[in-house]
Amino acid sequence: MIGSGKQKWLGSLGLIFMMLFFYLPIITLIFFSFNSSKSLSHFTGFSTQWYVALLRDNNALAAIRTTIVIAFISTIISTIVGTLTAIGLSKSSPVLKRVVSSINQLPILNPDIVTAVSLMILFSSIPMIQKGFGTMLLAHIAFSIPYVILTIMPKLRQLDANLTDAAMDLGATPLQALLRVILPQIAPAIISASLIAFTMSFDDFVISYFVTGNGVSNISILVYTMSKRTNPTINALSTLIVGGITVLLVIVNIVPLIKGNKENKKEKRMIQS
């Protein structure tokens, strides 16, 4: 809008450099996943052997499965617990509200590594517990719930409390009021909270690394242990992750954009007519 041609040109140059900086490493990573040799700097020819190697690598497959299973279970549990807690909190005394939200701040503000070692000490202090899948799952649920509560609380504050009371005055049980009055109103917040919980679990490295045991790894731990020597299998795995996320994000972001355009046009037509 405002700004001379020269400035706009400089701005474009800056944006191009930014995109190169952001995407060159990722593009190289993808490129060398199709290399026919083990080198990550000399391209010797096209091949899909590293993808085949990935599919034959039982450790890698187990890590992928662990990551997905833990992400789903921890998302479901942390979303349910977090939502119910947030609803309860919104009706609780200010003192309780303040106590819970300040304790919840701890894992959010603390560096990952501090949360990680604190959970590691906890799990190691209980003799009956074997570190592995279970502890990783518990840890993921534990670090997700505060974020779920944090995401849902503001939405609940906007709710009209009279609506729930009205529902119950009209004969709804508390459960019915919860399911048919409160939950539908905060549904968008619940969805974004569950997305946050899912991505946090899917991407976590530090906490998983400290609380796992018995050879149980997730994708992050796998990449970490494999990256100590050159191994294009990681490139193949990373390419699949990058590809999956890109498709997902493009769908999530572009679809509303197209829809929005259509709606805009509709509105314009309505205004015109």
Place this chain on the structure above:
Amino acid sequence: MNVYRRLVYPYLVWMGIFIVIPMLLIVLYAFTAKSSNQVVSLRFTLENFQRFMDPVFLSILVKSLRLALVTTLLCLLIGYPLAYGITRRSEKAQAILILLVTLPMWINMLVRTYAWISLISDKGIINNLMSYFGLPAIQMMYTDGAVIMVMVYNFLPFMIIAIYTVLSKLDQSLVQASYDLGANRFQTFLRVIFPLSLSGVISGITMVFLPAVSTFVIPQLIGGGNYSMIGTFIEKQFINMGDWNFGSAISIVIAVIIMLSMQIANYFDKDPEDMQLKGRNL
């Protein structure tokens, strides 16, 4: 009275087990001496903190703070103009640019960091290109510069998004008014646009500084096994040395530093609008 209140109780128990007790355990370990036998003998001491006062260990803390500060500063200097540049584009272009900035954030940090290794390693792509042009190879892996660059790479999107969010909501009529009243572009930026975007700058700074100061992945992968930052140092105490007491003490030091910097950030971030909202809640 209200039936829904009871919904909080299960989480109170959970929170006690998974947040309060673990934090208390860290404090307990930090203030007690390492027990040599199996029976945990509680001997309260400040030894662990005293040990950390050793110049060798303190230098690790100072280095972490220094690298995190440099990273934050670079992210701000690069990120602000870029965020500003994005707001100058059409709405559609903005949506696409922001999608392109956020996309790398969704990719696992391990993968993003790993991606740099094949570029900057001694026989990597950049050195191949250098030798192709007859230039001497440079060692980039295992240097402070490489660690900073990869940290900037990982955390720059947070800075851009934080600043962009505020700048895109900025009331353009204020900028227009500033021009109308005779301010030039530089004055307008310095006295109108920048002060109004300060809340974004501060949240960007915290979003970069906090993960940067305690990062564990980046120094480990880019800095190599002997490269020490506070995050890797804590890991070493817990995993390699088995000295949980000393490790806990360092964890507390870093947690306190972070809590303090959050307080400082909150102090500076007194957005008038935000204050109004808080006032209404009271």
